[in-house]
Structures are given as structure tokens and as C-alpha cells.
Amino acid sequence: xxxxxxxxxxxxxxxxxxxxxxxxxxxxxxxxxxxxxxxxxxxxxxxxxxxxxxxxxxxxxxxxxxxxxxxxxxxxxxxxxxxxxxxxxxxxxxxxxxxxxxxxxxxxxxxxxxxxxxxxxxxxxxxxxxxxxxxxxxxxxxxxxxxxxxxxxxxxxxxxxxxxxxxxxxxxxxxxxxxxxxxxxxxxxxxxxxxxxxxxxxxxxxxxxx
Amino acid sequence: xxxxxxxxxxxxxxxxxxxxxxxxxxxxxxxxxxxxxxxxxxxxxxxxxxxxxxxxxxxxxxxxxxxxxxxxxxxxxxxxxxxxxxxxxxxxxxxxxxxxxxxxxxxxxxxxxxxxxxxxxxxxxxxxxxxxxxxxxxxxxxxxxxxxxxxxxxxxxxxxxxxxxxxxxxxxxxxxxxxxxxxxxxxxxxxxxxxxxxxxxxxxxxxxxx
DNA sequence: ATTTAAATACCAACTTATTGGTATTGTGTA
DNA sequence: TACACAATACCAATAAGTTGGTATTTAAAT
Numbered sequence: 001x002x003x004x005x006x007x008x009x010x011x012x013x014x015x016x017x018x019x020x021x022x023x024x025x026x027x028x029x030x031x032x033x034x035x036x037x038x039x040x041x042x043x044x045x046x047x048x049x050x051x052x053x054x055x056x057x058x059x060x061x062x063x064x065x066x067x068x069x070x071x072x073x074x075x076x077x078x079x080x081x082x083x084x085x086x087x088x089x090x091x092x093x094x095x096x097x098x099x100x101x102x103x104x105x106x107x108x109x110x111x112x113x114x115x116x117x118x119x120x121x122x123x124x125x126x127x128x129x130x131x132x133x134x135x136x137x138x139x140x141x142x143x144x145x146x147x148x149x150x151x152x153x154x155x156x157x158x159x160x161x162x163x164x165x166x167x168x169x170x171x172x173x174x175x176x177x178x179x180x181x182x183x184x185x186x187x188x189x190x191x192x193x194x195x196x197x198x199x200x201x202x203x204x205x206x207x208x209x210x
Numbered sequence: 211x212x213x214x215x216x217x218x219x220x221x222x223x224x225x226x227x228x229x230x231x232x233x234x235x236x237x238x239x240x241x242x243x244x245x246x247x248x249x250x251x252x253x254x255x256x257x258x259x260x261x262x263x264x265x266x267x268x269x270x271x272x273x274x275x276x277x278x279x280x281x282x283x284x285x286x287x288x289x290x291x292x293x294x295x296x297x298x299x300x301x302x303x304x305x306x307x308x309x310x311x312x313x314x315x316x317x318x319x320x321x322x323x324x325x326x327x328x329x330x331x332x333x334x335x336x337x338x339x340x341x342x343x344x345x346x347x348x349x350x351x352x353x354x355x356x357x358x359x360x361x362x363x364x365x366x367x368x369x370x371x372x373x374x375x376x377x378x379x380x381x382x383x384x385x386x387x388x389x390x391x392x393x394x395x396x397x398x399x400x401x402x403x404x405x406x407x408x409x410x411x412x413x414x415x416x417x418x419x420x
Numbered sequence: 421a422t423t424t425a426a427a428t429a430c431c432a433a434c435t436t437a438t439t440g441g442t443a444t445t446g447t448g449t450a
Numbered sequence: 451t452a453c454a455c456a457a458t459a460c461c462a463a464t465a466a467g468t469t470g471g472t473a474t475t476t477a478a479a480t
Contacts, residue, residue, distance in 0.1 A: 017231050018225070024230075024238065113226065160405075163403065173457090179438085191371070194405055194438095358426060358427080360427060389468090390430090403468085427477100
């Protein structure tokens with residue numbers, strides 16, 4: 001067991017106020033030492049090169065390099081660093097994906113700071129912290145609106161403002177294929193326009209950065 | 211001059227972590243007493259009915275009732291409450307509008323927490339705090355990409371996923387008129403699809419809540 | 421009094437998106 | 451092996467969005 005003052009925490013979030021907020025919560029509750037912060041994944045990875053970090057708290061919605069990409073890289077390069085993911089949304093599929101990647105915890109931002117404290121303490125004791133998954137375990141239901149990998153890929157390109165034609169060129173696909181995927185996404189999310197598609201997809205956390 | 215411990219502050223933000231963050235900054239720097247917080251404008255207005263508040267710190271991007279709408283209501287109903295607006299973006303036109311409405315300060319979230327502290331201190335001394343406007347004063351430039359009130363109104367409806375036809379019905383306009391406004395928005399923001407229009411408009415802070 | 425800008429409205433040609441189908445291939449699983 | 455599903459591709463009809471114009475009215479500013 002590492003003493004609290006020797007438990008090194010790094011934070012990545014593109015909102016400075018949230019960085020400061022987390023930093024304060026960590027300090028006030030003596031959960032560890034914040035050895036640095038970052039506004040995106042690249043900065044966090046740079047930080048990890050120079051400093052010994054036990055826990056990385058990462059926002060999933062960051063520009064440049066989002067939380068999922070960053071988490072994958074960290075697990076690959078620094079398997080000893082525990083990862084706690086913060087997100088605005090409660091997307092069960094995303095949480096499951098992150099758990100498989102190897103992150104230690106997932107917290108929705110709509111939760112109180114108490115949960116952050118609990119999450120850090122739990123991870124510090126080398127346990128996983130996925131309160132949303134546990135809840136889901138009780139009220140288990142097969143989600144029909146799951147999007148496939150390809151659908152998510154195309155969705156993120158649509159969200160960036162690309163047309164079906166442009167996407168088909170970029171992915172070396174037929175325009176028809178892209179339109180089929182688009183259509184299936186719309187059916188699954190029960191919408192009937194591109195804007196609604198993107199709005200709902202963001203709401204449900206299928207698109208990580210706008 | 212009100213003593214710090216008697217300076218009552220209310221905070222409105224839909225992110226609990228930011229609420230906690232601001233609360234901590236206020237406490238740690240002994241800037242006042244946080245007498246309550248809210249997740250949207252309605253909650254904040256309810257709070258003001260029951261508690262004496264000297265300063266309301268309001269996030270501009272909130273669901274249900276956004277920061278601008280909330281600020282207007284507060285100025286109307288509680289003209290003695292000072293307002294500090296927080297935003298993710300640096301939209302000079304928005305800041306000017308807020309200043310005219312009567313808010314006392316505007317802070318971009320990309321700024322450090324030092325600025326929040328400075329902002330609260332400045333407003334407490336009954337001065338305005340608009341660091342972005344002051345900067346703008348030096349590098350003054352007439353912005354050609356200003357959107358009109360009507361354009362902003364239509365833009366926000368487009369962002370909600372409504373079609374031109376639906377918008378024309380809702381606003382009792384010809385569909386042609388809506389399409390003209392849409393076209394002019396797209397020209398001004400230099401885009402050529404709805405999704406790009408909404409993306410850029412959000413980036414520039416023309417759309418306050420998604 | 422003249423100019424400028426916002427808001428309104430219309431037309432036509434063209435491009436994309438949307439809806440509702442069908443169909444094939446490969447992969448992994450019951 | 452048979453089944454389910456993801457990924458691919460195609461067709462056709464309809465709806466919506468995009469582009470490039472013109473034009474009128476009203477209100478505010480010079």
C-alpha cells in the first residue's frame with residue numbers, strides 16, 4: 001500500500017476549471033499528490049515519460065486525442081499506471097469497451113464529487129470502480145441500439161461534416177455502403193435526419209469529441 | 211464593503227465537478243460563502259427566491275435554461291445580484307450582448323482558476339471584469355461574420371434537428387425565408403453543409419446549448 | 421434625405437440525404 | 451451444420467439541403 005502523499009496522480013481534461021476542481025478534491029481529501037495535468041492525451045503521454053504516476057484521471061471528451069485513444073496508449077506503454085475515466089455520458093457499451101482495454105474505473109460527470117473520492121480510494125486499493133456497470137448488472141437488458149465498429153467509424157466522420165461520398169472515398173467503400181451504414185445508424189437511434197443522428201449519438205456517448 | 215464570509219455566492223453549472231471545483235476555489239481563497247448551487251437556470255432562480263445572494267456565477271452552456279436567458283431574468287427580477295458568466299468559448303459578440311444585459315463579468319473556461327479568483331475579487335469591488343473585451347479593445351477588428359438575431363434563432367432550431375419546413379411553420383415564415391437565413395449563415399461561417407454549420411457555430415459560441 | 425442593414429420572399433438547378441427494399445460474403449457461434 | 455450478424459453493395463423514389471440569383475419592405479444610422 002502506497003502512502004497517500006506518495007500516490008502520484010495525473011489529470012487530463014480540456015477544461016481548466018475541472019482540472020482545478022479535481023486537483024482540489026484530491027488535495028482536500030488527501031488522496032494523493034497531483035504531479036501534473038494535461039489538456040489532451042498527447043500532453044498526458046508526455047507527462048508520463050517524465051514523471052512516475054500511479055493513477056491517471058482522464059476525461060473521455062478531449063480534443064486532439066480523446067480519452068479512449070489515450071487509455072489504449074497508456075495501457076500499452078505504461079501498464080502499471082491505473083486509469084480512471086471521466087465522461088459526460090453514461091454509455092454502457094463504452095464503459096464495457098474501456099473495461100476490456102484495461103482501465104480501472106469509469107465515472108460519469110453528472111455524479112457528485114463523493115463518487116470521485118470513492119473511485120480514487122477504490123482504485124488505490126487495486127480494485128475496479130464501475131458503479132454504472134454494477135447498476136446495469138441488476139437491471140440487465142440487451143441493448144438493441146448497439147452500434148457496430150464500422151457504424152461508429154462512419155458516424156464520427158458524419159459528425160465531422162463529411163458527406164457520404166467523401167466518407168466512401170476515405171474508407172475505400174462504395175457510396176451505397178456508407179449510405180447503408182448511415183441508414184442503419186439512424187434506424188438504431190430512431191432519428192430521421194443527420195443533425196438528430198449526431199445529437200443523439202453525442203448524447204449517448206457514441207461520439208467522443210465534436 | 212461586505213466581509214468575505216458574508217459575501218454570498220450561488221453557482222449554476224450542469225457539471226457537478228465544475229460546481230465542486232468552483233466551490234473549492236471560493237472556499238480555499240476565502241472569497242465568500244457558497245450558499246447554494248444549481249444545474250440549470252430554473253434551479254438558480256428558485257434558489258434566489260429563498261436566499262440572499264450577492265454574486266451568481268453562471269455557466270452559459272446549460273440545458274433547460276441557458277446562461278443568457280438566466281442572466282436576463284436575474285437582472286430583471288433581482289437587479290442587485292451581480293452576475294459572472296462562464297463560457298467554454300470566446301465569442302466577442304456574446305460578451306458584448308451580456309455586458310449590455312448587465313452582467314458584471316465574463317470568463318472563458320479555458321482560463322486558469324487564477325482568473326476566476328481575480329474575477330470574483332474585481333466584481334466584489336463593484337467593478338466589471340471582462341478580460342476578453344479589454345484584449346479585443348487593443349486588437350480591435352470589425353467582425354464580418356456577425357450573425358443577426360433572426361439568424362441565431364434559426365440556427366438554434368437547425369441545431370435541434372428541425373428542417374427548414376418545420377422551422378418555417380414554427381416561426382410563421384415562408385420556407386424560402388428560412389432557407390435564405392440558413393444560406394446566409396452558411397456564407398458567413400464559410401461552410402457548405404448543415405453539420406459543418408452547426409459544428410462551427412458551436413465552436414464560435416453562437417449556439418449555447420446542444 | 422439618403423444609405424445601410426435586417427428580414428422577408430421567390431425561382432430554378434443541382435446535390436445530398438432519406439426511406440424501403442434486396443442480396444452476397446465471411447466469421448463466429450449454438 | 452445451421453444460424454446470426456457484420457460488412458459490403460445495389461436500386462429507385464422521394465425529401466431535404468445547397469447554390470446563386472433577384473426583389474421588396476422597414477427601421478436605423480449618416
